[in-house]
Amino acid sequence: MFTHRAKYAIKALVHLARRVGQGPVHAQTIADDEQIPERFLELILVQLRIGGLVRSRAGRGGGHFLEGSPEDISLLSVIRAIDEQIDPLPCLSTTAYVRCRDCDDEATCTTRHLFIKIQEQQSALLSHVTLASVMPKPRMAATPAASPKLRTPTHPVLVNANSQHSPTT
Amino acid sequence: MFTHRAKYAIKALVHLARRVGQGPVHAQTIADDEQIPERFLELILVQLRIGGLVRSRAGRGGGHFLEGSPEDISLLSVIRAIDEQIDPLPCLSTTAYVRCRDCDDEATCTTRHLFIKIQEQQSALLSHVTLASVMPKPRMAATPAASPKLRTPTHPVLVNANSQHSPTT
DNA sequence: CTAAATCATATCATTTATATAGGAATAAAA
DNA sequence: TTTTATTCCTATATAAATGATATGATTTAG
Ligand code: FES
Ligand code: FES
Numbered sequence: 001m002f003t004h005r006a007k008y009a010i011k012a013l014v015h016l017a018r019r020v021g022q023g024p025v026h027a028q029t030i031a032d033d034e035q036i037p038e039r040f041l042e043l044i045l046v047q048l049r050i051g052g053l054v055r056s057r058a059g060r061g062g063g064h065f066l067e068g069s070p071e072d073i074s075l076l077s078v079i080r081a082i083d084e085q086i087d088p089l090p091c092l093s094t095t096a097y098v099r100c101r102d103c104d105d106e107a108t109c110t111t112r113h114l115f116i117k118i119q120e121q122q123s124a125l126l127s128h129v130t131l132a133s134v135m136p137k138p139r140m141a142a143t144p145a146a147s148p149k150l151r152t153p154t155h156p157v158l159v160n161a162n163s164q165h166s167p168t169t
Numbered sequence: 170m171f172t173h174r175a176k177y178a179i180k181a182l183v184h185l186a187r188r189v190g191q192g193p194v195h196a197q198t199i200a201d202d203e204q205i206p207e208r209f210l211e212l213i214l215v216q217l218r219i220g221g222l223v224r225s226r227a228g229r230g231g232g233h234f235l236e237g238s239p240e241d242i243s244l245l246s247v248i249r250a251i252d253e254q255i256d257p258l259p260c261l262s263t264t265a266y267v268r269c270r271d272c273d274d275e276a277t278c279t280t281r282h283l284f285i286k287i288q289e290q291q292s293a294l295l296s297h298v299t300l301a302s303v304m305p306k307p308r309m310a311a312t313p314a315a316s317p318k319l320r321t322p323t324h325p326v327l328v329n330a331n332s333q334h335s336p337t338t
Numbered sequence: 339c340t341a342a343a344t345c346a347t348a349t350c351a352t353t354t355a356t357a358t359a360g361g362a363a364t365a366a367a368a
Numbered sequence: 369t370t371t372t373a374t375t376c377c378t379a380t381a382t383a384a385a386t387g388a389t390a391t392g393a394t395t396t397a398g
Binding site for chain 2: 372374375
């Protein structure tokens with residue numbers, strides 16, 4: 001289960017991704033639009049800046065904007081910036097490593113080996129899903145090379161809303 | 170990050186998987202061997218029983234033993250039995266559904282769509298890893314049909330201990 | 339200088355996770 | 369039937385993480 005923090009971060013990033021090239025956006029604006037507690041969001045934005053996902057300008061006329069392009073921002077990078085622990089076990093984290101008191105030898109620990117597989121695949125999964133996957137796809141067929149002039153981005157594509165999936169819990 | 174609860178559950182299940190056909194195992198024994206707090210483990214074993222993963226016999230000479238075969242017990246089924254929430258968002262859980270206060274319409278929520286993909290793949294991932302994947306593989310080539318007489322199971326196979334993987338946090 | 343914004347740090351409140359405790363129920367054996 | 373060994377039920381305590389708020393300092397355009 002991801003935390004609210006992570007969810008808010010992603011909502012904020014998607015918000016910014018949709019306004020790329022339109023100058024900095026106020027934290028206040030994001031908070032209002034996305035219905036996130038303002039002060040809480042500010043903390044999150046600072047984390048994202050430190051993590052290198054957004055940049056900001058202080059003072060009047062300031063705000064936040066994306067550092068890279070949407071396709072470079074994966075869910076994994078967000079989680080890392082937010083400093084959320086998603087490693088399956090504490091003994092499998094490099095940044096927050098904690099030894100398992102109930103295991104004598106990591107090298108032969110069956111459980112650990114089991115979770116290494118999980119970790120690898122989960123990591124791969126999260127790194128392949130990027131902000132771009134929820135952005136309207138530029139139809140480059142007809143439009144040859146979108147004019148550099150800033151215009152309101154095309155309206156968001158409605159992703160399929162059914163897709164019967166089986167919830168895990 | 171999985172909880173200690175889940176880890177203990179898996180350790181206990183692996184313990185039992187290695188003793189299939191050897192009669193019930195005391196919770197005390199598992200606790201000692203796996204270095205899990207005894208009373209805490211008991212609670213977990215009850216959950217596993219209710220979840221249908223193990224059976225138990227009360228009273229003298231009682232204990233716990235696997236209900237199904239190791240290849241039928243996936244990490245997903247364990248998580249479900251333990252009642253751990255691994256759905257990425259509360260709005261994506263059927264058993265513990267909670268509406269997102271910061272989202273007006275689930276059908277068009279971008280974040281939700283993003284996480285549905287994660288959920289689907291994570292669910293698939295967890296359901297494919299079973300207890301059998303950490304059990305010694307029966308080499309059915311040489312040994313034709315292992316004698317029904319109970320013998321000490323073949324010693325655990327040493328899984329590869331290196332496999333440079335990239336921790337997620 | 340002033341207004342509008344980010345930035346830094348501390349603190350509080352709530353929930354969740356972890357663990358422990360006491361004893362009831364069950365079943366085998368003496 | 370009594371004893372003994374075990375699971376089972378319910379409650380409670382302790383610790384940690386999460387979510388949110390508060391206060392004010394800092395930055396920068398006008
Ligand atoms: S060493 Fe971490 S689970 Fe065994
Ligand atoms: S409805 Fe749950 S994230 Fe938007």
